[in-house]
Amino acid sequence: MNFEELQKWVEEDWKHSSEKRPDRHLQLLYLVEELGEVMEAIRMFQGDKERKNNKSDIEEEMGDLVIALTTIANNYGISLTRAIRRSRDKIVKRHKYKKQT
Numbered sequence: 001m002n003f004e005e006l007q008k009w010v011e012e013d014w015k016h017s018s019e020k021r022p023d024r025h026l027q028l029l030y031l032v033e034e035l036g037e038v039m040e041a042i043r044m045f046q047g048d049k050e051r052k053n054n055k056s057d058i059e060e061e062m063g064d065l066v067i068a069l070t071t072i073a074n075n076y077g078i079s080l081t082r083a084i085r086r087s088r089d090k091i092v093k094r095h096k097y098k099k100q101t
């Protein structure tokens with residue numbers, strides 16, 4: 001799934017969701033909450049005996065985080081594909097190497 005497909009899917013999912021789409025401020029809180037869950041999963045991965053070496057939780061929470069960010073991008077009509085390209089170009093320029101398309 002590429003970013004365009006993801007953004008369309010997230011938008012469609014909200015249209016068909018039984019839950020009301022949270023307002024923009026609440027969505028920011030969800031984004032931070034999901035970031036916290038990624039951090040917790042990493043902490044557990046590194047330290048908890050039962051969950052140690054289980055990347056499944058990290059993967060799941062990273063997915064939640066990306067979806068939360070995607071919802072916010074959709075609110076503002078931001079193309080994540082363009083956003084990533086801009087970030088990549090900025091990093092390439094900063095590091096002074098040639099980008100690979």
Ligand SMILES: [Mg+2]
Nearest residue numbers: 034037061064
């Ligand atoms: Mg989560």
